[in-house]
Amino acid sequence: MKASDYRARVEKELGAESGEVREAGRLRAAAITGGPLTLDQRRDLVRDAIGQRGDLPTAIPALLAILADAGQPEQLRTAALDSLKAAAFVVTAFAPHRAEFLATLHKVLPEAGAELRGRALETLAIEKDKDAQALLVKGLQDPAKALVPPAAALQYLGYDDHGGYENVVRDVVAKSDDDEVRYEGLRLLASDPKSSGLFERLFADKNEKSEIRRLGAAALQMLAPDKFEKAARKILADDKDYDEIRATALGALTHVREFARARADPKLVAKVDELRAKTRGFLRDAAARFVQRSG
Amino acid sequence: MRPAISQILERIAGLAGQAGAVDTLVALLPEQAAVYDGLGSGEAERLRAHIFAALAAGALPAAALPFVLEELETGTDPAATAAAAMALRGAAGAVAEAEALLLKAAARLAVADSPFPLAPGRTALQEVLATLAMLPEAGAESVAALSAMLAQGALSAAARAEAERTLAALRSRRAEKLSCCASEAGDPGAPIPAIGIAGVRLEDQSGARLAFADFFAGEPGALAFFYTRCMNPERCSLTVTKLARLQARLADLGIERARVAAISYDPDYDLPGRLADYGAQRGFRFDSRNRFFRTLGPVEPLKAHFELGVGYGPATVNRHRIELFVLDAAGAVAASFTRRLWDEAEVAAALAGQLASPATSS
Numbered sequence: 001m002k003a004s005d006y007r008a009r010v011e012k013e014l015g016a017e018s019g020e021v022r023e024a025g026r027l028r029a030a031a032i033t034g035g036p037l038t039l040d041q042r043r044d045l046v047r048d049a050i051g052q053r054g055d056l057p058t059a060i061p062a063l064l065a066i067l068a069d070a071g072q073p074e075q076l077r078t079a080a081l082d083s084l085k086a087a088a089f090v091v092t093a094f095a096p097h098r099a100e101f102l103a104t105l106h107k108v109l110p111e112a113g114a115e116l117r118g119r120a121l122e123t124l125a126i127e128k129d130k131d132a133q134a135l136l137v138k139g140l141q142d143p144a145k146a147l148v149p150p151a152a153a154l155q156y157l158g159y160d161d162h163g164g165y166e167n168v169v170r171d172v173v174a175k176s177d178d179d180e181v182r183y184e185g186l187r188l189l190a191s192d193p194k195s196s197g198l199f200e201r202l203f204a205d206k207n208e209k210s211e212i213r214r215l216g217a218a219a220l221q222m223l224a225p226d227k228f229e230k231a232a233r234k235i236l237a238d239d240k241d242y243d244e245i246r247a248t249a250l251g252a253l254t255h256v257r258e259f260a261r262a263r264a265d266p267k268l269v270a271k272v273d274e275l276r277a278k279t280r281g282f283l284r285d286a287a288a289r290f291v292q293r294s295g
Numbered sequence: 296m297r298p299a300i301s302q303i304l305e306r307i308a309g310l311a312g313q314a315g316a317v318d319t320l321v322a323l324l325p326e327q328a329a330v331y332d333g334l335g336s337g338e339a340e341r342l343r344a345h346i347f348a349a350l351a352a353g354a355l356p357a358a359a360l361p362f363v364l365e366e367l368e369t370g371t372d373p374a375a376t377a378a379a380a381m382a383l384r385g386a387a388g389a390v391a392e393a394e395a396l397l398l399k400a401a402a403r404l405a406v407a408d409s410p411f412p413l414a415p416g417r418t419a420l421q422e423v424l425a426t427l428a429m430l431p432e433a434g435a436e437s438v439a440a441l442s443a444m445l446a447q448g449a450l451s452a453a454a455r456a457e458a459e460r461t462l463a464a465l466r467s468r469r470a471e472k473l474s475c476c477a478s479e480a481g482d483p484g485a486p487i488p489a490i491g492i493a494g495v496r497l498e499d500q501s502g503a504r505l506a507f508a509d510f511f512a513g514e515p516g517a518l519a520f521f522y523t524r525c526m527n528p529e530r531c532s533l534t535v536t537k538l539a540r541l542q543a544r545l546a547d548l549g550i551e552r553a554r555v556a557a558i559s560y561d562p563d564y565d566l567p568g569r570l571a572d573y574g575a576q577r578g579f580r581f582d583s584r585n586r587f588f589r590t591l592g593p594v595e596p597l598k599a600h601f602e603l604g605v606g607y608g609p610a611t612v613n614r615h616r617i618e619l620f621v622l623d624a625a626g627a628v629a630a631s632f633t634r635r636l637w638d639e640a641e642v643a644a645a646l647a648g649q650l651a652s653p654a655t656s657s
Contacts, residue, residue, distance in 0.1 A: 092447070102409050162611060164608035167609050
């Protein structure tokens with residue numbers, strides 16, 4: 001619906017409504033058309049539009065009209081999108097507008113500015129929209145066509161863990177030297193059993209950033225607990241490795257499902273005792289927790 | 296190299312009007328068809344929507360009907376559900392359960408409606424309602440359900456208009472209730488011997504390892520397939536919940552001898568702890584006769600033996616059907632319940648029949 005059509009409808013309806021409802025409708029019409037209000041005032045109106053559940057039947061069409069209108073300021077349209085996302089939590093009230101909402105988001109993508117485009121794309125990705133996912137993949141493979149930065153694209157693809165984009169993501173992670181991109185890509189691969197070898201290498205690699213190694217540890221523990229245990233013991237035994245990573249390894253070993261097996265290993269227990277006696281800070285604390293759980 | 300999904304969809308569109316097109320389309324429906332290999336689940340759903348839409352151009356072949364009904368019953372992709380509804384319009388004669396399944400699909404879409412890309416300007420719910428209007432056997436049940444849906448006021452203007460048109464069409468003709476056949480239980484035919492898979496190595500939810508025949512030979516059992524990452528609550532999660540109900544029913548009938556088991560489609564991810572948690576959270580009681588498994592090697596031997604309806608993307612399952620098999624005391628398939636939601640009472644009765652057979656009692 002065009003903003004002018006919406007305004008005409010609201011004005012027609014105002015004649016038949018109570019004073020309170022008439023005022024709410026007038027404010028919404030003003031938010032769309034501007035009137036005497038400043039942009040900040042209009043944005044506040046849009047943000048407050050769904051404050052009352054009873055407002056939703058009139059507020060949602062108004063917000064959709066603002067979102068769809070390329071002539072409206074970007075900030076106002078972005079605020080409308082945020083309010084619509086909040087309204088979507090009231091499932092029964094939003095249901096009549098859901099299809100139009102999704103169609104509007106698609107219409108917004110080619111013409112919106114970066115902020116609104118990114119939010120629209122993310123919203124569609126959360127809905128597991130196949131066309132939105134295809135656009136994200138295209139952008140990762142050809143940066144000239146990217147609608148959002150690669151780290152954001154990876155994050156959005158991660159909303160669908162059945163999307164089947166692991167091969168694309170593995171390729172992006174291998175080629176990128178951007179830590180944020182690698183981190184988001186690895187997060188997406190953390191539920192992919194075929195990536196367990198990659199996480200094993202990252203966890204063991206002393207040249208990697210600590211946050212990447214910690215992510216590698218968490219993913220490996222989930223995907224291949226046996227491999228994780230082996231790698232964690234090796235790291236624990238290596239006095240030249242970083243305390244932070246060793247503490248991560250020991251902390252995870254303390255909470256494995258098969259803790260009895262770890263506790264019964266004299267070599268591991270001796271090493272933990274040594275760490276408790278000779279180290280400081282979080283590594284010593286981790287050793288103390290292991291001993292405590294051993295009883 | 297596998298063609299891109301866009302190329303596959305172009306080929307499907309290119310089939311229109313060609314000799315043998317319907318057979319080609321039907322051959323693309325089973326999840327294990329090569330066309331699904333390597334697709335993500337979204338791509339698999341998109342492909343399916345296009346296949347159903349292409350089938351909607353003519354009479355619906357009988358072989359495609361179970362796939363259409365399955366989609367209406369448990370599908371979660373609005374476009375695939377809408378296209379299945381369109382395909383149903385070409386069914387020859389009355390289809391048992393069509394009305395109930397269209398209403399079930401409409402109820403799902405009433406809160407999750409989406410634009411239907413294969414009919415620009417229309418939504419998935421509109422297509423389902425339009426099919427209901429054309430269904431000769433739709434009657435009082437649909438009138439009541441649509442009236443309630445309209446009274447709730449939760450439909451878009453377009454869907455509301457479609458629902459009103461459907462309601463008017465239903466009211467304008469005499470409702471005809473046709474009784475008909477159709478059961479989701481497959482014809483077991485001749486038992487399929489389990490010899491080829493007797494040695495397949497399995498690991499159960501506690502980490503114990505054994506061969507297929509070690510568990511499944513000796514007593515009859517019910518075997519379902521599932522995976523813990525399944526996103527459709529009406530498939531794997533419900534299957535395991537129903538297995539728990541089956542356990543209770545077997546206990547009530549005093550036939551706890553029967554084995555109840557499930558094997559994961561996704562053995563690399565479904566490690567023992569995950570199997571145990573998934574079952575326990577859905578009320579499944581584990582003991583020596585009631586267990587969940589994953590294969591220690593590839594799942595292919597079981598896939599081939601049971602002709603499993605499952606397809607795989609790059610990382611996990613992209614689509615699967617519901618499948619449960621009743622095995623005889625030799626571990627061979629005695630009855631199958633596939634694609635549609637199965638009934639615990641029917642499975643329990645099939646198991647009771649196996650336990651009473653001379654081969655088992657002797």
